[in-house]
Amino acid sequence: MSIRVKKGASRSVNDPTAKGKGPPAAGESGTISRTEAVQDALRQAIIEQRLQPGAKLPEDAIGDAFGTSRTIAREALGRLAVEGLVELKPNRGAFVANPTLDEGRDVFVVRRGLERIVTECLSGKLKPDEIAVLREHVAREHEVSGHNEVESIRLAGEFHLLLARLTGNHVLVRYVTEVVSRCSLILAMYGRPHSSDCGVSEHGEIVDALIAGKGARAVELMDHHLEAVASRALLQQKTERDIRDVLAPYAARIKGLDA
Amino acid sequence: MSIRVKKGASRSVNDPTAKGKGPPAAGESGTISRTEAVQDALRQAIIEQRLQPGAKLPEDAIGDAFGTSRTIAREALGRLAVEGLVELKPNRGAFVANPTLDEGRDVFVVRRGLERIVTECLSGKLKPDEIAVLREHVAREHEVSGHNEVESIRLAGEFHLLLARLTGNHVLVRYVTEVVSRCSLILAMYGRPHSSDCGVSEHGEIVDALIAGKGARAVELMDHHLEAVASRALLQQKTERDIRDVLAPYAARIKGLDA
DNA sequence: GCTTCATAAATCGCATGCACTTGATGCATG
DNA sequence: CATGCATCAAGTGCATGCGATTTATGAAGC
CATH class of the missing domain: 1.10.10.10 (Winged helix-like DNA-binding domain superfamily/Winged helix DNA-binding domain)
Structure with missing residues (x-):
């Protein structure tokens, strides 16, 4: 390292x-x-x-x-x-940082709140060129979905940042950027290996709702989406990183020696 | 020189x-x-x-x-x-910082979103001792209301920080702290001189709703409260002083560090 | 007198040095 | 054999110095 x-x-x-x-x-x-x-x-x-x-x-x-x-x-x-x-x-x-599960939950709670604001700000207010950008992004997400996990994760995060930027609210952008970073770390630590591409279609639905100006629906979708991401990440207990547990099998092997 | x-x-x-x-x-x-x-x-x-x-x-x-x-x-x-x-x-x-009105609006948008989370987290989950602290704080706000404007403003901000801390969510606390600071600056810049004590009774109502577990009502009150605070926008300018003189009392306050 | 260039002053951006804290290592001791 | 203590090395915390940049000042030219 x-x-x-x-x-x-x-x-x-x-x-x-x-x-x-x-x-x-x-x-x-x-x-x-x-x-x-x-x-x-x-x-x-x-x-x-x-x-x-x-x-x-x-x-x-x-x-x-x-x-x-x-x-x-x-x-x-x-x-x-x-x-x-x-x-x-x-x-x-x-x-x-080595965030605990509890800290992870805290971050996700805040993230959901922040992205709710984003969604409310954007609903029905997207301009054609912005819509195009979003659609293209979602399309790219679909492309890489399945065969390029790293890129898939990156794009998923980028989607949320993109939305935040479209609000034009710099404060919001900064906070969303931060929580997305932290969520990435948390997901990397606690998330299941192959769970990244679950949300691609949800991204598309959110964009649709935003375009249609169905604010409540969009918020609901976004919230559900993040809830899903969060629970995927945080449900399972952390893979044990403690030295003692990692070394336990080796220790057992040695124990045979002095028996 | x-x-x-x-x-x-x-x-x-x-x-x-x-x-x-x-x-x-x-x-x-x-x-x-x-x-x-x-x-x-x-x-x-x-x-x-x-x-x-x-x-x-x-x-x-x-x-x-x-x-x-x-x-x-x-x-x-x-x-x-x-x-x-x-x-x-x-x-x-x-x-x-010399935030523009637009930036100010952005901050308030985010603040409302964050405090919404706070409210939702707290509704119906307050413990007796926490309730006591809140009630006492609101009482103190009423006391100073009217004759001590500076303290009044300080306490008003502190009320929101207090709520945030009660959630136990450190991320939330940090963000709320930040936006409350910025809002203070913005209010000081654009707010009307004597508008600080408008919200005291609203604080009490929010606490009541939180205790009663009426989450939706509490969120509504909080949102309305912040909306009211945000909508007071006016202008004023002041004079300049030497940095060192202004900072002297603050420096004195942290003298304890090198003890 | 007003503009333009040169010089000077103030202040930033950054690297570096030195004291001090902390955890590790080795040795003596119960 | 475990425990306590002194020594040591690694690396942080902070102040300071030096060049660079910017702004202010003044002299020369139009």
């Missing part, structure tokens, strides 16, 4: 070797700060489970990996902690 | 002169990081309008005011920017 990186390969955000010292020009790049870049990269890595829950995230290693100083890494970690994807232990460091 | 500090006066969070260099002991204080302390103080100052919308927030001045380095100030500002209370202009600095 080491974050080590081969030198020169991932010199992405900043390469001080070029000038030996000078800070880089911040003006030309797309206004996106380095902190944000690192934050986004880490978030992606976390929700894709490339960084597993509980994994340590040392500032040094992260700065190293992205070619920045600890300052940037530290800031990114701090913000991810606010988002709930990272846990910060004082004087000990940062770790990938 | 600006960085100068009266020696010994605002040495609050950290005093490096004691040892000539060493960082302070972070271990003993109440687990609350300095960043958070500064962040909370700034937030309070902003929603109380001691720092007016649009006011510049230079890292140096803030670090100065709280007796910390720019590092801490910078981090606090960054987080407040995420919260939406501060606007960060690249290479220019931080400013107290």
Whole structure:
């Protein structure tokens, strides 16, 4: 799980070797700060489970990996902690969040509430070009459904973000983005392996209801949809991650030795 | 001409002169990081309008005011920017947010959605001691209503935070906290001067409905309540003061940190 | 006198250094 | 053989320094 990186390969955000010292020009790049870049990269890595829950995230290693100083890494970690994807232990460091089932339920409760707002905001107010975008997205979801699970999951999340963005409400977008991220992590931890594509047709139905301006129906569909996703994820008990349980079979094997 | 500090006066969070260099002991204080302390103080100052919308927030001045380095100030500002209370202009600095009416509306939309969740979570599930706390809070609101406007506003916000905390849902608490802060700022900017105490009786009614387990009624009341709060929109402007002077009392408040 | 360019001041963005905390390791002891 | 204590290394928490960017100021030109 080491974050080590081969030198020169991932010199992405900043390469001080070029000038030996000078800070880089911040003006030309797309206004996106380095902190944000690192934050986004880490978030992606976390929700894709490339960084597993509980994994340590040392500032040094992260700065190293992205070619920045600890300052940037530290800031990114701090913000991810606010988002709930990272846990910060004082004087000990940062770790990938390891949400409990209860926390997961909390996140889903909030998500349902937020997406309810989204649905209400959008019902009957979608413009033709927006409808086209939505339809196309759902179509793509159908395409990959079944044979590309990773992409399928990504698109499913993207669908909800897309809706949020269409409201034009930036606050809403931010919160939905956050809960969707956290839900991804939770699903990855607790969800059943092959349950991702259940919701594709539901997405289509929601879009239909929104277009038809049937707000109540749309809300109902959305709520049911998320309820389904949540229960799929949270019903089953977590696959045991505790060291002792993992090692139990090995221990048993050894026990035979000293018997 | 600006960085100068009266020696010994605002040495609050950290005093490096004691040892000539060493960082302070972070271990003993109440687990609350300095960043958070500064962040909370700034937030309070902003929603109380001691720092007016649009006011510049230079890292140096803030670090100065709280007796910390720019590092801490910078981090606090960054987080407040995420919260939406501060606007960060690249290479220019931080400013107290100056939300437009449209942004204000967005915040209120989200707030209504979030508080709807709170209400639904709580209806019929309040325990006796929780009910007592709520009743007492509403009583206090009635007490100050009319003669202490600042406290009145504070208590009104606190009522909603209290409800959120009673859900036990930490995600919800965080989001409600954020939107309540932002709403405070927005009301302070656009709200009519003497409109704060309109909602006191409504708070009582909401509590009653929650206790009676009338979820739908409670949601309706809450929604109407927030709708009323949101719909008060007016304009006013104020004067500017020196950052350090405004922040001095807040810095004094967190002096306990370096004890 | 007003515009334009050059210089200076203020302040940000970021890297780095140093003290301190924390958990680990090894050793002595009951 | 388990327990307590000293030593150590890893890595955080924070302040500070340096270049870069932006804004303010003033001089020269039209």
